[in-house]
Amino acid sequence: MTAPLLDIVDLKKHFLVRRSAFGAQRGWVRAVDGVTFQVRPGETLGLVGESGCGKSTVARIILRLIEPTSGAIRFDGEDLLALEGEALRRRRADVQLIFQDPYGSLDPRQTVEQIVGEPLVIHGVGGRAERRDRVLALIERVGLSAEHLRRHPHEFSGGQRQRIGIARALALNPKLVVCDEAVSALDVSIQAQVVNLLKRLQRDVGLTYLFVAHDLAVVRHISNRVAVMYLGRIVELAPTAELFARPHHPYTQALLSAIPRPKAEVRRSRVLLSGDVPSPMAPPSGCRFHTRCPLAVDRCRIEDPPTQDLGEGRSVACHLVRPGEAPPDIRRAP
Secondary structure, rough: OOOOEEEEEEEEEEEEEOOOOOEEEEEEEEEEEEEEEOOOOOOOEEEEOOOOOOOHHHHHHOOOOOOEEEEEEEEEOHHHHHHHHHHHHHOOOEEEEOOOOOOOOOOOOOOOHHHHHHHHHHHOOOOHHHHHHHHHHHHOOOOOOOHHHHHHHHHHOOOOOOOHHHHHHHHOOOOOOEEEOOOOOOHHHHHHHHHHHHHHHHHHOOOOOEEEEEEEHHHHHHEEEEEEEEEEEEEEEEHHHHHHHOOOOOOHHHHHHOOOOOOHHHHHOOOOOOOOOOOOOOOOOOOOOOOOOOHHHHHHHHOOOOOEEEEEEEEEEOOOOOOOOOOOOHHHOO
């Protein structure tokens, strides 16, 4: 099997919370609390979950925008957390980000040529003429043209701005592109165009994506595998087709039940979870989902479920899942 491009082991990020700027310590927000997964070269791993589950924090740690509390990250065989200074700057060229907001992520004072060419200038790639040729090739690759190079961001639609952001992310020929809610701010029809563009670029250039999102329909279309997060931890990871056809974790089943169905004859009963998501400052004992899970038993309230390897690339953290047996069905809860 091919060695993973990105290998994350027991990653944690706890944010200190104080009562005031000079007050006493109040506690810790456990935004990411023991996340482990791998991303293989050329694949797209979808990272999904409700708002506040920690998925964007994971993305920012991988980009070294924030530092983890503990854990290990290996990128292309190298310890990413050990890099500093010039070594880190060089490595940043291999890991790029597509932002969620196509409006706020582009400098309104710069032209498209300056925006897309800025990474090349920062990393000292080529001369002026060579950089301009590179920028033009990138712009055309994402569906724009040379006449757009002199324009400013306010002259474009949201979908066009996101295409500019994608071109900028590809400027340094990265090995991994982190898409942090990259299409959530766009209209549905434009989302489909941008997702198809990302898939085409992956096929043509050999990109690897970490696709952070909450829209499961989009994730299903673009991802090879999906990791489901809840309250700072991954509760299920599986190949996309298997996860959508037969989710094992009760939380995954609840998420999938909320996906709109385009055909009236295809019906799936909606699972409405009771209660609110617990605070990451005081996560529940045992399984973190037990406070909202109608299938929870006493063991779930006491013992933290280990992650079980079910084979064929599937893993799940749930006491009720047993290898070789049918998964529990949250829709049949009493």
